[in-house]
Amino acid sequence: MSIQLTIAAISAVVALVSIVLSSRAARQQSILSAELERQSAELAREAKRHDIMSRFRDPLLWSAFDLQSRVYNIETQHFLRSYGISPVARERxxxxxxxxxxxCEYLGWVEIIRRRIRFLDLGxxxxxxxxxxxxxxxxxxxxTSVYQDRRxxxxxxxxRALGELAISNIGHxxxxxxxxxxxxRLEIDSEFTKWTQGLARDIETLIGSSELPRRLVDLQGALINLINFLDPHAERIPETQRSRLESSSKDRRGGT
Incomplete structure (x- = not known):
């Protein structure tokens, strides 16, 4: 074989090897790019999920905390009996x-989440x-109607109606x-007042009452369950602020 043919054969082999290596490199690059795109999309979805969680879960958490805290303080600190008859009009x-x-704020956030539940992915x-x-x-x-006390x-x-009224339409x-x-709104909106007047009357009855309705005791416990679920590691609300009420009241009948 002449030197020219040998050189040509070697060149052909080198070219073929280069083509094979380039093809493999291209495939590997394509696989790597696809994986990077997948990871990027996953990170974007996770970021969106966390954004939605912070926008809706955290306000729900704090509204549940505020409501259970008020019920707890009505029972243990006599909040309504103390402030409801205060000589200071502002406190009353x-x-x-x-x-x-x-x-109403709690019901408002529940209504917002009900509308957006398909987007609220908890993982x-x-x-x-x-x-x-x-x-x-x-x-x-x-x-439920199983409580003898209808308050x-x-x-x-x-x-849902109270939740809708509690939602602000200001901003996006x-x-x-x-x-x-x-x-x-309570002062100037008669429609708003109409929907809230029943609860307002029930609150008024607690000012002179010495016993909390069993419905509110059970409500406070259920809200604690929700708080424990939304903040399981006590990153926002300390464990010391999650005490449950206990009552010997027989107000709740059997049934569903």
């Missing part, structure tokens, strides 16, 4: 209006089902009314 008004506010189907189960339990405590009974449609993001705006 606060006792009534702010108690009504924390109920697993099991967690999503658990959230819905906890919210349903609280809703049933409000609406603070709010039917499902009424819960859904949120609930602040306390100042809530009080203003």
């Amino acid at each position: 008004e606060y006792a009534r209006h702010n108690t009504l506010f924390v109920i 697993s189907r099991e967690d999503n089902r658990k959230l819905i189960s906890l919210l349903t339990e609280i809703s049933e405590i409000f609406s 603070f009974r709010v039917l499902r449609g009424e819960q 993001a859904e949120s609930c009314l602040g306390y100042a705006e809530f009080c203003k």
Whole structure:
């Protein structure tokens, strides 16, 4: 074989090897790019999930905490009996209006989440089902007729109506009314007052009462369950602020 043919053969082999290596490199690069795109999309989805979680889960957590805290303080610190008959008019008004506010604010965030539940991914189907189960339990405590004491009974449609009224339409993001705006609405909006007057009357009865309705005791416990689920590691709400009420009341009858 001549030197020229040998050189040509070697060149051909080198070219073929180069083509094979280039093809492999291209495939590997394609696989790497696809994997990077997949990871990037996954990170984007995770970031979006955390954004939605912070926008809706955290406000729900704090509204549940405020409501259970108020119920707990009504029973253990005699909040309504102390402030409801205070010689200071501002304190008497606060006792009534702010108690009504924390109920409506919670229902407002539940209504917002009900509208956005398909976007509220807690990371697993099991967690999503658990959230819905906890919210349903609280809703049933409000609406059930199994309590002999009918105070603070709010039917499902009424819960939604109060939640709708508590939602603020100011700005682009859904949120609930602040306390100042809530009080203003109570003063000037007859439709708003019509929906809240039943709860307002129930709150008034607690000012002179020495015993908390069993419905509220059970509600406080169910709210603690929700708080424990939303903040399992006590990163936002300390364990020391999650005490449950206990009552010997026989107010709740059997049934569903």
